[in-house]
Amino acid sequence: MNQSQADSRQLVDRIVELSRRPGPVQLMEVCGTHTVSLFRTGIKSLMPAGVRLLSGPGCPVCVTSQGYIDAACEVAGRPEVTICTYGDMIRVPGRSGSLEQYRGRGARVMVVYSARDAVKYATEHPDRQAIFLAVGFETTAPASAAAVMEADQRGLANFTILAGHKLVIPALAFLLSAGDVAIDGFLLPGHVSVVIGVEAYQPVAQQYHKACVVAGFEPMQMLNGIVCLLEQIAAGQARVDNVYAVAVRPQGNPTALRAIDEVFEPADTIWRAMGMIPKSGLALREKYRRFDALDRFGLVVGPDYDPPGCRCGQVIQGKLEPAACSLFATQCTPAQPVGPCMVSSEGTCAAWYKYGRARQQA
Amino acid sequence: MDTHTNLDEQIVLAHGGGGELTRRLIADHFLPKLGNALLEPLTDSAVLDIPAGRLAFTTDAHVIQPLEFPGGDIGRLSICGTVNDLAVVGAVPRAISLAMVIEEGLPLTVLDRIVDSIAAAAREADVLVATGDTKVVERQRGDGMTITTAGIGELRPGVRLDVRRIVEGDAIIVTGRIAEHGLAVMSAREGLTFQTELRSDVAPLNDLIGRLLDSGADVKFMRDPTRGGLAGVLADLAEDTALSVEVREEAIPVSTVARHTAELLGLDVLTVPNEGKIVVVVDQADADHTLAVCRGHPLGRHAAIIGSMKRSQPPLVELLTVSGGRRLVQRPYGEELPRIC
Numbered sequence: 258m259n260q261s262q263a264d265s266r267q268l269v270d271r272i273v274e275l276s277r278r279p280g281p282v283q284l285m286e287v288c289g290t291h292t293v294s295l296f297r298t299g300i301k302s303l304m305p306a307g308v309r310l311l312s313g314p315g316c317p318v319c320v321t322s323q324g325y326i327d328a329a330c331e332v333a334g335r336p337e338v339t340i341c342t343y344g345d346m347i348r349v350p351g352r353s354g355s356l357e358q359y360r361g362r363g364a365r366v367m368v369v370y371s372a373r374d375a376v377k378y379a380t381e382h383p384d385r386q387a388i389f390l391a392v393g394f395e396t397t398a399p400a401s402a403a404a405v406m407e408a409d410q411r412g413l414a415n416f417t418i419l420a421g422h423k424l425v426i427p428a429l430a431f432l433l434s435a436g437d438v439a440i441d442g443f444l445l446p447g448h449v450s451v452v453i454g455v456e457a458y459q460p461v462a463q464q465y466h467k468a469c470v471v472a473g474f475e476p477m478q479m480l481n482g483i484v485c486l487l488e489q490i491a492a493g494q495a496r497v498d499n500v501y502a503v504a505v506r507p508q509g510n511p512t513a514l515r516a517i518d519e520v521f522e523p524a525d526t527i528w529r530a531m532g533m534i535p536k537s538g539l540a541l542r543e544k545y546r547r548f549d550a551l552d553r554f555g556l557v558v559g560p561d562y563d564p565p566g567c568r569c570g571q572v573i574q575g576k577l578e579p580a581a582c583s584l585f586a587t588q589c590t591p592a593q594p595v596g597p598c599m600v601s602s603e604g605t606c607a608a609w610y611k612y613g614r615a616r617q618q619a
Numbered sequence: 620m621d622t623h624t625n626l627d628e629q630i631v632l633a634h635g636g637g638g639e640l641t642r643r644l645i646a647d648h649f650l651p652k653l654g655n656a657l658l659e660p661l662t663d664s665a666v667l668d669i670p671a672g673r674l675a676f677t678t679d680a681h682v683i684q685p686l687e688f689p690g691g692d693i694g695r696l697s698i699c700g701t702v703n704d705l706a707v708v709g710a711v712p713r714a715i716s717l718a719m720v721i722e723e724g725l726p727l728t729v730l731d732r733i734v735d736s737i738a739a740a741a742r743e744a745d746v747l748v749a750t751g752d753t754k755v756v757e758r759q760r761g762d763g764m765t766i767t768t769a770g771i772g773e774l775r776p777g778v779r780l781d782v783r784r785i786v787e788g789d790a791i792i793v794t795g796r797i798a799e800h801g802l803a804v805m806s807a808r809e810g811l812t813f814q815t816e817l818r819s820d821v822a823p824l825n826d827l828i829g830r831l832l833d834s835g836a837d838v839k840f841m842r843d844p845t846r847g848g849l850a851g852v853l854a855d856l857a858e859d860t861a862l863s864v865e866v867r868e869e870a871i872p873v874s875t876v877a878r879h880t881a882e883l884l885g886l887d888v889l890t891v892p893n894e895g896k897i898v899v900v901v902d903q904a905d906a907d908h909t910l911a912v913c914r915g916h917p918l919g920r921h922a923a924i925i926g927s928m929k930r931s932q933p934p935l936v937e938l939l940t941v942s943g944g945r946r947l948v949q950r951p952y953g954e955e956l957p958r959i960c
Contacts, residue, residue: 259869265942290885297887299868299944370808474882476942591952602885612946 261477268480269303275487276307283309283439284486285432285575287425288446289316289603290474296612298476300483308487311438311575312608314428314528315446317393318345318601319573322527322561325421326351326597329390330359332419332554339365339382341375342390343397345601348594350564372397372404372418379408379416388550391418395452398422398539399513402520405541405548417550420540423526425449426457427537433465438575442468442486444479447501452517454509458497466495473501520545527561529597530570569596572605579609586610630725635755644753648730652738657714657749665749667714673774675710677701681766686733688807690799690818691894693766694733698740698748699823699894700845701770706825707841707897709780709832710772714749715741717768721753722761733764744823746770775832782859784839787930790906791856791864792899794827794913795820795921796872797849801891802880817876820895827916828897834912836905841897847950850889850936852898854950857934864936866926866948889938890951903927 276282286292292312295301304310314320330351333340340356347356347366360366365385369375372389379387391401401418408416425446432438445458450471462469468489472482481500489495499505517539526538541549550556563570566584571577579585579598589595591607598606633640650659657665681697691699698715705712717737721730741748755761800819824843831838844852849871853864873888881888895918901909906924913919936948 259941261941262869262943269943293885296946297940298942299938299940299946300942302944302946303942476940480942611949 265476265480268477268484271484272303272308272480272487273305275484275491276305278491281307281309282441282487282490283311284442284444284483285311285313285438285440286444287313287315287429288449289319289601289605290448291315291444291446291472291479292605293603293608294474294476295479296608298479300476300479301613308483311440312572312605313443313575314432314531314573315394315425316573316598316601316603316605317397317423318349319569319597319604320423320428320528320531321346321349321392321421321597322529322558323351323564324527324559324561325392325419327353328551328556328558329419330354330356332388332550332556333359333364333366335386335554337386338554339367339378339385339387340390341367341369341378341387343370343392344368345603346390346392348600349597350594372400373407376404376407376411376413376416379413380411383415385415386553387416388554389416389418390421392421392423394423394425394446394449395513395517396448398521399452399510399516402516405520405545406516408548409545417548417553418541419550419556420521420538422521422539423528424523424537424539425453426460427534428528428531429461430465431531431534431537432574433461433467440467440575441490442470444482444486445469445471447471447473447478447504450499450501450505450509452510452513455497455499455505455507457509462495462497468495469497471497471499471501471505473504527558529561529573530563531574532561564595567596569598569606572598579606582606628727630721630723630727630730630755632723632755632757635721635753641753648727648734649751649753652734653741653748653751655747655749657747658751665714667749667771669713669771669773675705675708675772675774676769677704678767678769679704681768682762683804684762685807686729686763688819689803691821692733692736693764694735694737695740696821696894697766697768698737698744698746699821701768702744702746702823702825703843703894705770705772706823706828707843708774709778710774711829712744712746712770712772712825714747715768715770717748717751717766719751719753720761720765720767721755722763723755723758725763729763740823744825778832780838780840782840782856785856785860785862785900785928787862787928788903789839789900789928790903790909790924791853791866791926791928792901792906792909792913792922793844793849793872793925794824794897794899794919795895796874796877797844797893797896798873798877798881798888798891800894801848802877802884802886805884806880817880820893822895822918824895824897824918827913827918830912830916831899831909834909836909836912837902838899838905838909839902840900843897844893846892848888848890848892849898850887850948851950853936853948856900856928857936860928861934863929863931863934864926864948865929866936866938868938868940870923870925872921872923887951889948900928
């Protein structure tokens with residue numbers, strides 16, 4: 258056994274020991290990257306029966322409403338438009354197909370790695386209308402803000418964004434006030450926390466009395482985070498711990514937060530299955546409204562709906578494990594996804610499908 | 620592409636027209652670098668003198684952006700990919716054909732670098748470019764350049780590569796650090812906003828494979844884990860043998876840079892393409908010897924025994940993780956897409 262195995266064995270032993278004390282515990286990992294990492298590193302397979310890990314609303318593609326997907330597909334069909342999007346989005350099925358299928362029918366859909374790439378594309382292709390699908394949490398919002406500011410400085414008339422950014426804290430508050438999922442503690446996402454900081458989670462700990470730990474994505478950090486959560490719960494405490502202090506500061510990243518605040522303002526936003534959550538998203542401020550694709554193309558983000566039979570809406574709220582969905586791994590697979598949780602590499606269903614089925618079958 | 624470049628310095632449609640410009644392109648830019656007795660007559664077909672026996676025959680289309688990336692380019696990739704496809708079935712590569720579709724406007728300096736790289740890779744692999752063709756397509760219709768190759772090789776006598784001979788207990792070896800090609804290309808791709816020191820591992824593997832086959836070890840299976848990565852080859856193994864595959868994460872050679880880059884992009888190193896590695900299945904008794912042979916070769920220095928074939932049902936690929944857990948390994952669906960955050 259090497260050192261890291263010995264270290265992780267020690268932490269797992271501690272988890273097992275702690276799991277004996279307060280009875281069964283449900284911990285929610287908020288971020289899709291945590292969901293995938295917990296599977297990929299095998300940590301999920303090491304949890305004792307008394308510790309259940311639930312996946313939360315932290316996969317950017319999965320929480321995006323069907324209305325948004327349909328609006329993106331609709332505008333992709335216009336001849337002058339090039340959709341610039343993060344790769345995860347292109348396979349999410351909309352009412353009349355996915356962006357990938359639209360591309361097959363001749364639409365211009367380009368996968369980009371950052372919002373800046375979309376600005377660069379717009380600069381180099383003055384004859385095209387570049388629309389960037391601005392989705393994701395506080396992790397990607399600063400990059401979208403920077404892109405809009407850059408487009409503003411360059412005076413680009415052929416760049417817009419379809420604003421779909423979401424904020425983490427309002428979603429957690431929504432889940433907790435709905436009260437239909439028993440959550441004892443949150444394993445909080447490292448990436449988002451780099452931007453918003455540790456202190457931002459205080460309301461979750463104080464108002465809702467839930468244990469909170471900010472953790473990175475390395476196995477030791479995740480195991481440490483779980484130990485911290487169980488220790489808080491065992492002691493009847495609720496505070497925000499940080500086991501990712503190397504990257505996450507108490508107040509976050511002020512430069513990134515300023516960029517978000519310069520370009521965006523909090524707005525009521527529709528989430529998949531969770532409906533309208535007040536001030537849970539980001540809309541362009543008046544000053545930058547001309548970069549809003551909704552205005553420029555007269556688009557309307559229609560109501561959210563579930564694809565027939567799809568239960569992604571419950572999965573992202575931790576109400577349902579993928580295996581309990583009747584479509585899972587039968588009619589809904591990564592090759593033929595019905596809902597977004599099977600599409601995104603961070604989606605809970607994709608993670609279960611990819612890493613989790615062995616023990617179910619065996 | 621700079622449209623103001625002198626026409627003499629870039630590819631124009633007439634370079635593909637079959638006239639004087641085509642002749643000059645071939646005479647000035649291809650023959651001096653690739654010339655050999657098979658190619659130089661410029662006849663409609665190359666005539667190969669191969670003694671009667673079993674031949675391996677393969678074809679491959681190469682489309683990659685950017686054309687030049689850290690550690691290689693589309694030229695090196697096309698030669699190595701073809702050589703490796705021949706070598707892993709136990710053939711000695713003899714001749715390669717090269718059909719190049721070039722986009723109008725490609726600077727001749729870029730073409731020259733790519734042809735140089737083709738020539739260097741062919742020398743390294745000891746294979747001849749026996750015949751070729753060039754066509755030019757209009758601007759914006761060609762992605763710079765695409766290359767289609769075919770390759771012919773002579774089967775080595777006595778080679779017994781056959782997936783059906785694999786049994787429980789056979790060892791699985793990978794000949795070096797994985798995921799470097801895919802990550803280097805993705806990092807180099809236009810617009811990716813970070814730089815890494817990662818370089819593609821693209822290399823001709825026929826010499827290493829020759830040594831493995833000559834080593835006396837009972838090698839049962841070889842495949843280069845290109846698209847689909849290591850995960851794809853391991854999934855093939857489980858499917859084709861109806862045995863399970865068990866691999867240990869800590870044994871799989873991955874550089875720290877590659878691991879972090881993959882982490883950042885949200886990719887699983889197991890599914891990232893390689894262009895200079897082989898997955899070898901060998902009789903358990905010969906595992907250590909085979910590993911030593913690999914490590915004695917410059918392209919196999921970081922080789923490792925990563926796991927073995929197991930008799931458990933259903934046939935699956937399982938990874939024993941560094942943390943002491945277990946998880947399933949599957950062939951990726953299509954191209955793995957970098958995640959959002």
